[in-house]
Amino acid sequence: MEKKNRLWIAIFLLPSILIFCLIYGASVVTLFGSSFTEWKLASKLEFTGISNYVNLFADKNFLKALSNTVIWALLQSTIHIFIGVTFALILSKKEFYWKFARTAYMIPNIICSAALGMVYLSIFNPKFGAVNNIIRALGVEDFSQNWFMDYSSAFFTVTITWLPFAGVVAILVLAEIAAIPEAILESAKIDGAGEFKTNIYVVLPLLKNIIGTCVIVAATSMLKNFDIIFMTTNGGPGNTTLNLPLYIYKTSMLENNYGYANTIGAFLILLGIVMLIVINKAFKLGQSDI
Template sequence: MGEHKTHKKTVISRFKLSKTPMTKLEKNNMLWIYLFLFPSILVFVSFYLFPIITVVTTSFTTWDGINSPKWVGLSNYSWLFHNEAFIMSMKNLLFWSLLSAIPHVAFGVLIALILFKKPFGGNFVKSVFMIPNIISVAAWAIIYKFIFNNDFGILNRIIRIFNPGFKANWFFESPYAFWAVTLTWLFYGVIVTLIVLNDLNAIPREIGEAAKIDGASGWQVLRNIYLPLCRISIGTSIILAITSRVGMYEAIALTTRGGPGNDTMSLSLILVKLIMDMKYGSANVIGMVMLIIGIAILLLINKLFRMNESVY
C-alpha cells in the first residue's frame, strides 16, 4: 500500500514538473526554433498547401484557367469514373504498382545484397547499374524505341535467331506495348539498391557474426536478421517505386502516347491532355485521384512495414 502511495506521489510530482512554466532561456530557444522553421513553413504553404487546396476546391468546378471557376458539384467526378481511358489507366496502374512493389523492388534489394558482400567487380557493377539513372527518362525512352524497333531493333534480331519469322512492333501493337513500356523501368532499381545498401552498411557486423557463431546459416542470417533490419528502407523503396508509377509520364508519352487504344494509358497522360485542352477543373479531378492514391499507399506501406517503429 505504501509503495502504491509513493508511486502515486512520484507520478503527481512529475506531472507538476511538466506543467511548470518555461524559463526565459527556454522561451528564447523556442523563438529561435520557430524563426528557423518559418522559411520552411512559408515554402510549404506557398508551394504545397495552397496548391493542394486549389486542386481540391477547383475539382468541383469548370475552369479554363483564365475565367473564374464555375461550381458544377460532382459532375467532373461522374464524368471521370465513366471515362474509358481513366478506367484503363487505373487497371494499368494496378498492374504497374504490383510489378513495382514485387519484382522491381526485389531486384533492387537483390543487387544491394550482392554488393553488400563486396564481390570482385562490385564497384564496376554499381557504376554500370547507375547509368540508366544518369540518363534522362526522355533519352532513355528514345533509346528503347530503337531497341524495340521491329526492323532493326536488337531485341527482335536476337529473337529471330531462334524464330526467323518473328515480327512485333512492340510499342504499337497489343499486348506488346504494355510490356515494352514496363521493361523501360522494371529492372532499373538503382534507387532501391542505394537506399537498401546504405541501410545494410549501417547494421553492426557483430550481429551477423554472433548469429553465425551460434550456428545460423548465411540464408538464416539474411532472412532473420538483415532483411528485417532493412524493413524501413524496403518500405520506403516500395513507396517511391509505386508513386513513380502514379506520376509516370515521359516514358509513355515518348513511346506509345497511351496506345494502342488505351493499352498504356496513365493518369499523367490524361492530366496533361486535359490541361492542354484548358479543362483545369477536370484535370484537378485527376490530381485529386493521384493525391488520394499517394496518401493511401503511404499509409498502407507504413502499416505493413511498421515504419514508425524502431528496428533495434
C-alpha cells in the first residue's frame, strides 16, 4: 500500500518537476555556460574560460554593487527582522488596536514595488515631499535635502524604503506565537517569570524556526531587489546605491555585454546558495524545539 502511494505521489509530482527543470534548470545551465564566454549583441559567443570571473574582482563597479548588496542583506535580516519580531510580540497581547495595526502594516506589502518606488519619490521629494515639509515645519530647514540624490543620504534613504517588510515578518511571527501551547506560557507564569522574561527565555527560543525562515526570505530578497532602486536612484548618485541586480541590468541592456552580465548572475546565484547554507546552519532549521 505504501509503495502504491509513493508511486502516485511520484506520478503527480513528475509534470511539475519536468516543467521546473525545463524552465529554470535549462536557464541556469545556459546562464553558467555563457558566463565563460564573451557574448555581445550581434556577435558570436567566444569561449574565454574564467577570464570573466577574474575580471569581476578587478571591477570597481562590481565590488561596490557586491558590498551594497551584502550590507543591505545584513540590514534587512537584522534590523528589519528585529522590528518585525518586536511588533509581533506587542500585537500578541491583542490590545484594542492590534487588528488595525496588523492590517495597516501589511498594506505597503501588497503594492507593486515599482508603484511603491513612485510613492517614495513623492514622500522624499526635495521640493514638496512630506519629509522635507515636516523638517521645514519644525524650523530646521538646514536638514532638508534631496534624499535620494545626495551622497550622504541616498543609501540610508533606500534602506528605509524596505521597512514595510517588517510587517510581513510580524504577521508570520504572530501566527507562530499563536501556535505556542498555552500550557508552556502558563508554566512560565507559575514559575514567576514576568512578561519580559517569558518573551526572552520562553517565546523567542520557540520562534527560532520561523525567525530563521524570515531571515532567509529577508536576506535573499536583497539578492533580487531591483524595482525600487531602479525607480528611485537608478544606482546613483555615482554608484552609491548600485546593487548586483541593477548592475546586471546595466551591463546587459545598456552595455550589451551579455556574457559578463551572466557571469555576475552566476556569482549572484552562488552568493544566494552560500547565504542559505550559512543561515540554515546558524538557525538549525527543521529541528523542533517543542
